[in-house]
Amino acid sequence: MKISVISFTETGQQLAERIRESMDGEAAVTLYTKCSRLEKKTVPAVDDSDADTICVRNSLSAWAGEQMAARHALIFIGACGIAVRAIAPWIMDKLHDSPVLMADEMGKYVIPLLSGHVGGANELAVRLAGALGAIPVITTATDLHDSFAVDIFAKRNDLRICNREGIAKVSAKVLAGEEITMSVQTGHLAVDETIPSGIRLCAYPPAEKVDVLIADDTEETFRKESAELLLQPKKYILGVGCKKDTDSAKLDLFLTKILEEQGIVIEQVAALASIDVKKEERCLLEFSEKYRIPFWTYTAQELQAVPGEFHGSGFVKTQVGVDNVCERAALKAAGTGGWIFLGKQAQDGMTVAVAEKTWKERIRMWL
Structure with missing residues (x-):
């Protein structure tokens, strides 16, 4: 993962440096700034990728668009509103958006704003908060209720989400306390696996429509009529x-x-x-x-x-x-x-x- 951190004040720049140090080589972290005082004092006046901190000359929104197009994780050090306005034109969908986080310049809170599950913003927020002594502010409902999150399940099992609208349907049932049904292609469920409460495994192929179907796309049963959410192995x-x-x-x-x-x-x-x-x-x-x-x-x-x-x-x-x-x-x-x-x-x-x-x-x- 490549992480781009942008600050707007000298205090924010100090936190950015702490963030880079905290990653300890786990990810490539590049520091950017829009602080005019830092530009005059310490930051090269050119967009030099080899510089310790890069001064952003174009608009903040343009910078965010470039970073998101490259799929970098973004960390804004400042107000949430600054980050929201910067990323708004470039948001696509939950399966393709870059992870975006913000932290206040005092380092009290770390908040994932975008792509908390698939992009890993929630995990990164918890990781950074632990290193900085901050509070991670997680707002995704399944995390708050410690419930089964089907998009994280798919990511960890290297499964492609074929119809992203199905995520919300499955998550709604989970949060409502309802049982979800799942059918897995024969021979592909770990034999020693304990099935969490709230999930009922159905035979494969399913006799009726299930909530989650996991199968190869060459299988005849792999179609939207068979499940709310189709998950397919990346092969x-x-x-x-x-x-x-x-x-x-x-x-x-x-x-x-x-x-x-x-x-x-x-x-x-x-x-x-x-x-x-x-x-x-x-x-x-x-x-x-x-x-x-x-x-x-x-x-x-x-x-x-x-x-x-x-x-x-x-x-x-x-x-x-x-x-x-x-x-x-x-x-x-x-x-x-x-x-x-x-x-x-x-x-x-x-x-x-x-x-x-x-x-x-x-x-x-x-x-």
Whole structure:
């Protein structure tokens, strides 16, 4: 996660520095300021990403839009109204919004404003409050009642939420104290799992409409008529190779075009995979951050040991020590039982392959 912290006063700047220190390398934290006094005293007059604190020259709303487009977590140090007005034009929906938090400049309270569950703002608020000695102000109803939150359940089990309107319907029943029904594709519920009170498991396929249905999209029963909320395992892996300093927008366009041609939505992608020499490649990191997809890398030796037939290249082997990156990385990340769904595709120094993994995971009833 990349976190962008913006302050508006000298006191706020001091808190921003404490926030950065508190993360202790767990996340990349960049400090910004709109304080004119700091601009004159300590902050470079240019938008220099290598500076200790960056002075924001454009409007606060424009800055927020740029940060949210990059899927960074935002922390405003100041009044809630400042943050609300800044982010308002850029809010999309609860599955795609960046996590946004605010803290008062005295460090007394930390409040998640946006994307508390899926984006992790609630968890971040609790983490920061603990480090700062502040009070986390959590307002989401399921958290307040210590109830089952189906969107957190989906996130922790690496499940795609197919119809976000179903979240509210399921949560409403939970908060009303009503029982919710759930059907899980046969063989995919952990055998030792204790089912929380308030959840009733139904046979699969369900004989009647249930509240939550968890199944692969290839199953005939996986349709909106079967459940209020459809959850689907993320099963595709993108194996990617690229030239050094490939433009991020160019890679984004290439990969999303390939997915569209294959009928795969980005939310079905479980991971991005490549060779370890690319672990700091900006275009791959930005793609991972933008779409909230884990980025995994492997050594040349690990990739070379992957069994199978691949579109090898002698030139690639001389450069990175393995004859093929994209197909081998995709298959390595897919794990045992995975297979190549789409072989190597190349364009302008970029390569991609898509692997599909078997749905081996066991659903756990997280609370």
